[in-house]
Amino acid sequence: MTRPKRPKYKGSGRVFKNPFLERLTKTHIAVPLVLFTIISCCLVYYGIIEKGFSTPVMVLLFITGAFVFTLIEYLFHRYIYHIKPHTHTLESMSYKMHGIHHDYPKDKQRLAMPPVLALIVATFFFILYRAIMGDYVFGFLAGFLMGYTLYLTVHYSVHIFKVPNNFLKTLWYHHAIHHYRQPNKAFGVSSPFWDHVFGTMPELRKPDTKTGEYIDKE
Numbered sequence: 001m002t003r004p005k006r007p008k009y010k011g012s013g014r015v016f017k018n019p020f021l022e023r024l025t026k027t028h029i030a031v032p033l034v035l036f037t038i039i040s041c042c043l044v045y046y047g048i049i050e051k052g053f054s055t056p057v058m059v060l061l062f063i064t065g066a067f068v069f070t071l072i073e074y075l076f077h078r079y080i081y082h083i084k085p086h087t088h089t090l091e092s093m094s095y096k097m098h099g100i101h102h103d104y105p106k107d108k109q110r111l112a113m114p115p116v117l118a119l120i121v122a123t124f125f126f127i128l129y130r131a132i133m134g135d136y137v138f139g140f141l142a143g144f145l146m147g148y149t150l151y152l153t154v155h156y157s158v159h160i161f162k163v164p165n166n167f168l169k170t171l172w173y174h175h176a177i178h179h180y181r182q183p184n185k186a187f188g189v190s191s192p193f194w195d196h197v198f199g200t201m202p203e204l205r206k207p208d209t210k211t212g213e214y215i216d217k218e
């Protein structure tokens with residue numbers, strides 16, 4: 001692990017000395033997007049064709065799953081990725097999971113969890129939700145995983161693409177504030193909804209009338 005003294009913002013950090021393990025920590029963004037979209041489609045197909053769920057029920061489960069994902073996304077980012085490490089091991093793990101992204105936020109190959117790890121986490125959620133809700137898991141998890149792909153798309157876009165000149169620009173500013181000004185605020189990436197609910201919205205001035213930019217309070 002090579003940790004810069006202060007954030008580089010450009011370039012790429014190193015997680016493992018072993019080149020094979022190091023390679024596994026990187027991914028092209030298209031890999032998880034395609035992978036989880038296919039899995040989601042299979043889950044919907046299986047729910048309707050094999051388990052006999054009606055389309056309206058599947059739609060409802062799908063929307064609920066996507067909504068629950070946004071909560072899990074917020075809680076993961078706030079309490080797991082930004083855990084306060086008390087030991088050296090925990091600090092090292094925390095850095096590998098998320099600290100490295102704060103140091104190299106524009107590293108295109110580390111804007112998504114490695115797909116192998118993401119598949120393991122998705123399997124854990126499948127087992128958990130199956131135990132809670134039985135066969136409803138197919139529609140629910142399909143929405144949950146599409147919530148994840150939407151989150152990945154937003155996160156990749158805000159780091160790689162220019163700020164759009166439309167309503168989506170709030171997402172760019174929201175995540176930029178988390179990265180560059182107030183890392184203990186603005187944990188929601190796909191939307192600021194849960195930041196409003198849990199009181200972690202950054203305090204913003206109104207957009208500057210000339211530049212249209214939002215500037216956070218000093």
Ligand SMILES: [Zn+2]
Nearest residue numbers: 081082098178
């Ligand atoms: Zn963060």
Ligand SMILES: [Zn+2]
Nearest residue numbers: 101105155175
């Ligand atoms: Zn980010």
